[in-house]
Amino acid sequence: MRTRTCLALVVAGACLGACSALPDPPAPVPSSVLAPVAAPTTPADLSPDGFDDAHRATVRLLSIRCGELATGTGFAIDAHTLVTARHVVGDAREVRLSTYDGHDLTSSGSATAPDADLAIVSTDATLPASLPLADADPQVGDAVHVIGYPKGDALTVTTGHVTGERKDPLDVNADPVLVADATVEPGSSGSPVLDDADAVVGVVYAKGTNDTTFFVPVSTLRAMLDDEDSLVPTTACD
Numbered sequence: 001m002r003t004r005t006c007l008a009l010v011v012a013g014a015c016l017g018a019c020s021a022l023p024d025p026p027a028p029v030p031s032s033v034l035a036p037v038a039a040p041t042t043p044a045d046l047s048p049d050g051f052d053d054a055h056r057a058t059v060r061l062l063s064i065r066c067g068e069l070a071t072g073t074g075f076a077i078d079a080h081t082l083v084t085a086r087h088v089v090g091d092a093r094e095v096r097l098s099t100y101d102g103h104d105l106t107s108s109g110s111a112t113a114p115d116a117d118l119a120i121v122s123t124d125a126t127l128p129a130s131l132p133l134a135d136a137d138p139q140v141g142d143a144v145h146v147i148g149y150p151k152g153d154a155l156t157v158t159t160g161h162v163t164g165e166r167k168d169p170l171d172v173n174a175d176p177v178l179v180a181d182a183t184v185e186p187g188s189s190g191s192p193v194l195d196d197a198d199a200v201v202g203v204v205y206a207k208g209t210n211d212t213t214f215f216v217p218v219s220t221l222r223a224m225l226d227d228e229d230s231l232v233p234t235t236a237c238d
Contacts, residue, residue: 054198055100056129060149061121061190063092066237071152075192075200076127083221084190085205086112086119087172091237095121099128100155111231113224115174116216117205119190120231131192134199137217138162138178146182146204146213148191158182163212170206175220178202180213188213 061084063070072088074097082097089095095107105125112119138144145159160182168177184191184207193202193215202215224230 051100052198053129054131054147054192054194055155057127057131058100058147058149058155058192059105059127060098060152060155061088062096062098062152063089064094064096065092071149071187072189073148073187073191073204074121075147075190076130077133077200077225078130079126080123082121082123082127083192083200083203084119084121085203086117087205088190089119089121089234092234093236097121097123101128110234112234114230114232116220116224117170117172118203118216118221118224119234120225131194132199133222134195134197134201134218137219138193138195138201140164142201143196144180144182144193144201146180146184146188146191146193148184148188148204150185151187153187158184160213168214169208170214172205173216173220176217177205177214178217179208180215181211182213183211184213 057076059074059082061072061074063072070088072084074082074084076082089110090112095110097105097107099105105123108122108124110119110121140162142162144162145157147155147157150156160180162178162180164179165176166179180193184204188204191204192200193204195201201218203221204213204215206214208214
């Protein structure tokens, strides 16, 4: 906010009666004043309500299936496309979305990857923000943070480090997956795993023992996005 400086000039009236002397005239008033400018209160990557792009781009998912509901997380990669985990939206009859500020959106379609626990969800409405993809997978020891909606509750951030690479213990990803010690819970599936620059380095798909987190590396995500012909439209349950 620009601070305005006001100058007040007080002019003393001369005596009209029997005054013996007049005071010296005041110093001349400056012809211009440069008001100090305060530093911006909102950094460039924050919205007016104080949320950064990583929070604004992360969306709660409610997957309505035949006889059950499932919650998960997704994140925008452009104005109308979300990435999430395949098991969150697979077989869904309807996918409902809720943004960081409580706005409800409806999916206009989804598709899943055949060889990775990944999916994309399309929206007609414009998403609040999007996240960039990192150029390379993180290395063991790299710091990461996870943004998601564990148990379908409030938006939460957890931090940790990449601890290793291994074959998927659930056998739902054909390529190796990465492991981190950032805490997640059911409902965190599909959450973005971010580096210190808030670029996506992976996608959460499972929770292991001892608070370990399994995630699909960004290289696998990029391969899926580069081969859209491999994506299979979601078939709703009967």
